[in-house]
Amino acid sequence: MKEITVLEEILLTTIFRLGEDAYGVSIRQKVSEITKKEIIYGTLYNTLDQLLRKGYVRKRQGKPTPQRGGRSKIFYNLTVKGIKALQDARDLHQKIWDGIPDLITDKVRSS
Amino acid sequence: MRSKPSKPPRFSRWLFSVMKRYDEDFIWAGDLEEEFNQIMGERGISKAQRWYRAQVFKTLPTYFRFAMHWTAIMAKHYLITAFRHMKRQKSFTVINVAGLAIGLTFFILIMIYIQFELSYDRYHTNDDNIYRVASELPAGHTHGGKTAMTRTVFALAPALIEEFPQVKNATRFMRNRNVLLTYENQNFLEKDVFFAEPQVFQIFTLPLERGQPEAALEDPYSIVLSQRMAERIFGQKNPMGRVIRYENSYDLKVTGILQNMPQNSHFVMDFIMPLQIYALIRELDLAQWQNHAIVTYIQLTEGADPHAVEESIPGLFWKYAESDRQPGGRRYCRPFLQALTSIHLHSDLDGEFAPNSDIKNVYLFSTIAFLILIIACINYMNLATARSTQRGKEVAIRKVVGALRHHLVKQFYGESFIFLIFALILGLALVQVLLPAFSTFVERDLSFSLLDNLALFFGLLITAIVMNFLAGSYPALLISSFRPASVLKKQILKARGNRLRNVLVVFQFAVSVGLIVSAVVVRLQLDYIKNRDVGYDRDQIVIIRLHDPQITKSLDALKSELKANPNVVAATASDALPNNIQSQMGPRWPGMPKDFDYFDVYVSYVDEDYMDVYGIDIANGRNFSKEFPSDAQSAFLFNESLVNALGWEQPLGREFEIWWGDVGQVVGVVKNFNFHSLHRGIEPMCLYYRKDQRYVYYLSVKIRGGDIPETLAFLEDIWRKFSPNYPIDYSFFDDIFDNAYRSEARLGSMFNVFSFLAVAIACLGLFGLAAFTAEQRTKEIGIRKVLGASGAGIFMLLSKEFTKWIMISSFIAWPIAYLAMHAWQQNFAYRAPLTPWIFLLASGAAAVVALGTVASQTLKVATANPVNILRYE
Numbered sequence: 001m002k003e004i005t006v007l008e009e010i011l012l013t014t015i016f017r018l019g020e021d022a023y024g025v026s027i028r029q030k031v032s033e034i035t036k037k038e039i040i041y042g043t044l045y046n047t048l049d050q051l052l053r054k055g056y057v058r059k060r061q062g063k064p065t066p067q068r069g070g071r072s073k074i075f076y077n078l079t080v081k082g083i084k085a086l087q088d089a090r091d092l093h094q095k096i097w098d099g100i101p102d103l104i105t106d107k108v109r110s111s
Numbered sequence: 112m113r114s115k116p117s118k119p120p121r122f123s124r125w126l127f128s129v130m131k132r133y134d135e136d137f138i139w140a141g142d143l144e145e146e147f148n149q150i151m152g153e154r155g156i157s158k159a160q161r162w163y164r165a166q167v168f169k170t171l172p173t174y175f176r177f178a179m180h181w182t183a184i185m186a187k188h189y190l191i192t193a194f195r196h197m198k199r200q201k202s203f204t205v206i207n208v209a210g211l212a213i214g215l216t217f218f219i220l221i222m223i224y225i226q227f228e229l230s231y232d233r234y235h236t237n238d239d240n241i242y243r244v245a246s247e248l249p250a251g252h253t254h255g256g257k258t259a260m261t262r263t264v265f266a267l268a269p270a271l272i273e274e275f276p277q278v279k280n281a282t283r284f285m286r287n288r289n290v291l292l293t294y295e296n297q298n299f300l301e302k303d304v305f306f307a308e309p310q311v312f313q314i315f316t317l318p319l320e321r322g323q324p325e326a327a328l329e330d331p332y333s334i335v336l337s338q339r340m341a342e343r344i345f346g347q348k349n350p351m352g353r354v355i356r357y358e359n360s361y362d363l364k365v366t367g368i369l370q371n372m373p374q375n376s377h378f379v380m381d382f383i384m385p386l387q388i389y390a391l392i393r394e395l396d397l398a399q400w401q402n403h404a405i406v407t408y409i410q411l412t413e414g415a416d417p418h419a420v421e422e423s424i425p426g427l428f429w430k431y432a433e434s435d436r437q438p439g440g441r442r443y444c445r446p447f448l449q450a451l452t453s454i455h456l457h458s459d460l461d462g463e464f465a466p467n468s469d470i471k472n473v474y475l476f477s478t479i480a481f482l483i484l485i486i487a488c489i490n491y492m493n494l495a496t497a498r499s500t501q502r503g504k505e506v507a508i509r510k511v512v513g514a515l516r517h518h519l520v521k522q523f524y525g526e527s528f529i530f531l532i533f534a535l536i537l538g539l540a541l542v543q544v545l546l547p548a549f550s551t552f553v554e555r556d557l558s559f560s561l562l563d564n565l566a567l568f569f570g571l572l573i574t575a576i577v578m579n580f581l582a583g584s585y586p587a588l589l590i591s592s593f594r595p596a597s598v599l600k601k602q603i604l605k606a607r608g609n610r611l612r613n614v615l616v617v618f619q620f621a622v623s624v625g626l627i628v629s630a631v632v633v634r635l636q637l638d639y640i641k642n643r644d645v646g647y648d649r650d651q652i653v654i655i656r657l658h659d660p661q662i663t664k665s666l667d668a669l670k671s672e673l674k675a676n677p678n679v680v681a682a683t684a685s686d687a688l689p690n691n692i693q694s695q696m697g698p699r700w701p702g703m704p705k706d707f708d709y710f711d712v713y714v715s716y717v718d719e720d721y722m723d724v725y726g727i728d729i730a731n732g733r734n735f736s737k738e739f740p741s742d743a744q745s746a747f748l749f750n751e752s753l754v755n756a757l758g759w760e761q762p763l764g765r766e767f768e769i770w771w772g773d774v775g776q777v778v779g780v781v782k783n784f785n786f787h788s789l790h791r792g793i794e795p796m797c798l799y800y801r802k803d804q805r806y807v808y809y810l811s812v813k814i815r816g817g818d819i820p821e822t823l824a825f826l827e828d829i830w831r832k833f834s835p836n837y838p839i840d841y842s843f844f845d846d847i848f849d850n851a852y853r854s855e856a857r858l859g860s861m862f863n864v865f866s867f868l869a870v871a872i873a874c875l876g877l878f879g880l881a882a883f884t885a886e887q888r889t890k891e892i893g894i895r896k897v898l899g900a901s902g903a904g905i906f907m908l909l910s911k912e913f914t915k916w917i918m919i920s921s922f923i924a925w926p927i928a929y930l931a932m933h934a935w936q937q938n939f940a941y942r943a944p945l946t947p948w949i950f951l952l953a954s955g956a957a958a959v960v961a962l963g964t965v966a967s968q969t970l971k972v973a974t975a976n977p978v979n980i981l982r983y984e
Contacts, residue, residue, distance in 0.1 A: 024142030025149070038162075041139045042170030067148050071141030 023073040056082030119163040193526045210875045211534030214487025216541040221480035231375045231455035235316040241451035244407040246444035254461035261462040262403045277415035282310040284406040289658040293356040304382045306389040314410045322367030331387040335367040340381045374556045377454045378464040400432040421448045488582040489615045490876035495586035497883040507595035519591035527583030619873040620920035626866035627953035628928035633859040639943035646784025647689045648726040652844035655810040659837040678822040680813040683720035692786040696770035713796040724813045732763045732779025735800040743802035745775025753795035788851035792940040874964045881968040893977040905973035921954040
């Protein structure tokens with residue numbers, strides 16, 4: 001089983017969530033929303049490139065639009081391998097957290 | 112009104128485009144724009160711009176990490192490829208590096224020289240505020256052939272300080288030549304001795320090693336020496352307070368030791384004495400407004416306008432000078448200011464302390480330096496493009512595996528830069544080796560240290576970059592444009608860029624031919640001058656300089672003792688030598704019409720043996736003679752030119768007047784002789800004679816050819832007897848004569864060197880090109896030979912093209928060289944004819960060298976056995 005980084009994990013889940021509408025702007029905004037941090041396009045595309053190379057996502061070109069200076073959107077969606085990787089990551093998380101109650105987070109919140 | 116911006120910030124956009132260029136599928140350009148527009152719509156332009164900026168700037172670290180990584184990998188790879196190529200094609204590499212290195216060496220040498228020339232007098236702290244007050248002579252007058260002089264009137268300096276608030280300070284200089292200084296019975300004949308006022312140390316930056324600058328010239332009987340002179344005269348002893356005797360009559364106390372002045376000064380002072388003592392000795396009135404006899408330097412206040420000062424100086428002449436010396440007066444000399452830093456390169460007046468340089472030399476030198484550099488660059492270009500076909504496969508493969516054109520361009524730029532760096536290192540080493548010889552050649556004390564000389568360091572850096580651009584661009588652009596498909600399909604690649612290459616070779620040879628023509632013309636002109644009959648003898652005449660003022664009293668005795676020796680033919684005392692008569696006056700005689708037009712009449716003070724020693728012919732009348740009592744008072748010999756200028760039909764027996772007022776008869780007319788260097792024609796001149804010879808400075812002795820060393824020893828013995836204090840100072844007249852053409856002789860050798868270099872570098876390139884052409888056509892030649900072509904025929908075939916180039920370049924070079932050398936010859940009154948064969952010879956020489964170079968390559972192919980060539984197909 002291959003491990004993926006947290007950022008990759010976030011991206012994969014985001015792309016999954018956005019479904020047909022996953023492209024640069026929507027992904028970035030969604031990720032920023034989740035992490036509450038402005039994510040930089042440089043970082044975003046760096047990671048997307050990695051995911052492409054690993055074969056977890058696949059890209060396809062949309063139609064050019066005037067808001068984008070006549071450039072077309074590049075849409076991303078998960079490959080089977082990507083879904084599998086996401087599944088693995090989820091399993092891993094569950095294993096890591098298994099038997100640990102919500103106490104810790106509750107404690108932190110209350111203190 | 113500025114329209115409301117609706118675009119991302121300009122700089123960030125540019126930065127983004129730079130990053131995008133690096134990676135062609137930088138796909139987030141669209142995303143960035145879309146979101147920018149979205150934010151602008153929701154939150155306004157400034158928010159959007161801030162967001163955009165943050166996005167772009169924060170990407171920078173990622174981008175750099177990425178770029179560095181790949182650059183390093185590629186650079187290493189390119190280096191390896193470059194070195195492999197250099198190794199594989201050794202002769203190509205050597206030719207290329209050698210050509211560039213030679214070009215760079217001479218470029219650097221010349222730049223060092225020019226830098227030195229431009230640095231003159233800049234070491235003074237006040238350099239920008241110091242001016243010399245020079246004077247322009249009245250219209251129609253000349254002094255030493257010049258229309259202006261460095262001197263002005265004595266009283267001007269104090270008056271300037273007094274009346275003009277912008278003039279902060281002023282100092283006056285006198286200079287004496289060949290002065291006898293004595294310390295404890297040791298005599299020193301000093302060539303240059305200065306007299307100055309104490310302000311000299313305030314105006315100029317002349318630090319004293321010992322002594323107080325304010326006090327050093329206060330006492331009239333004091334002297335300041337330079338360190339080197341103090342060492343020469345006093346050795347290791349403390350010089351301060353010691354006493355030096357001046358001209359055997361005044362005791363001067365050493366009051367200061369001056370740090371040696373740098374060579375880049377238009378005057379170098381080794382001895383400074385107070386101006387007061389000069390006035391004392393010569394009984395001069397330093398407050399007079401008549402004679403233009405003193406050099407004056409003024410220091411203006413910071414920010415003062417020199418033109419305003421210059422324009423108000425004539426007012427002082429209105430106020431103080433006599434009427435004919437006031438503006439508009441017959442003897443008024445217009446004062447003007449010369450910036451201190453401009454003197455060395457721009458001033459050529461009568462009375463310069465030493466001959467200055469000329470800005471034209473700086474231009475000429477730099478032009479030639481750049482031409483040679485360009486020739487070297489062309490070499491590189493030609494060889495690199497000629498060899499480009501051999502890189503075709505490499506380029507094709509690179510392109511196939513995904514190299515973009517700009518990658519290849521970068522690669523080839525990098526390669527030419529490696530060549531350049533090698534050449535630069537080699538050139539710098541050569542500069543170190545050649546600098547001493549070059550310094551001697553340009554008569555400057557040049558030094559070179561790249562680390563101390565930042566201007567030169569950065570200059571070279573920029574030169575290297577520009578050269579890389581010049582030499583590397585064409586090969587880089589050409590090679591990177593190859594189409595992989597046609598290369599790999601083994602379509603025959605023609606050596607591309609032929610036309611440009613031909614143009615460049617033509618340029619190279621045009622420069623070479625031009626320089627050869629120049630070298631030949633300078634050489635011919637010098638020979639022409641040296642062999643021209645100037646109207647007097649030059650051989651076997653020894654000139655003894657009469658520095659001892661006492662010796663004029665015993666001249667007759669000295670002459671008769673000299674003549675007692677059978678090896679001495681004749682001896683004569685005169686105030687000037689016949690190749691350079693400087694004194695001048697206007698024509699004057701009793702009863703001269705008032706409205707007679709002024710012209711310069713040169714005059715030389717001679718004795719009756721002058722004509723014998725110099726073999727000057729008398730055309731009419733007789734020589735001076737002791738037998739005519741009237742000659743003892745005053746007598747004149749005119750030259751033919753003066754007779755014509757005066758328009759006297761019968762000059763013999765008429766009266767003429769010397770400038771101080773003595774009147775004498777014209778006893779004869781001498782044939783015209785060239786009493787100036789041949790830069791000038793023959794002007795009106797008279798020889799003057801009287802019994803008591805006070806103002807003579809030269810004793811010319813005509814000797815027989817036999818045992819010259821013995822005769823010289825005899826001269827020295829006699830001299831010691833008559834002038835025990837003064838060491839003998841003699842030279843041969845023909846050397847003095849040649850000296851007048853020294854700058855031309857130097858120009859001649861410069862052209863020799865540079866034309867040789869240009870030809871050598873051009874031939875290096877040609878050698879490479881010929882080798883390449885021969886190699887390319889090996890098969891063609893093999894077939895031709897099989898079909899019966901002779902070796903000679905093949906040679907002709909291969910050389911035809913090169914011959915054509917040389918002919919074309921000749922047609923370009925000839926008119927340019929003709930115009931340039933014609934202009935140069937205008938410096939001379941007597942010019943060697945510019946015959947066509949000079950030009951043919953130059954082209955012929957270039958052609959022979961070029962064909963020789965080509966032959967070394969083509970003969971190899973032409974004589975090869977075709978079987979060997981054609982076997983491998």
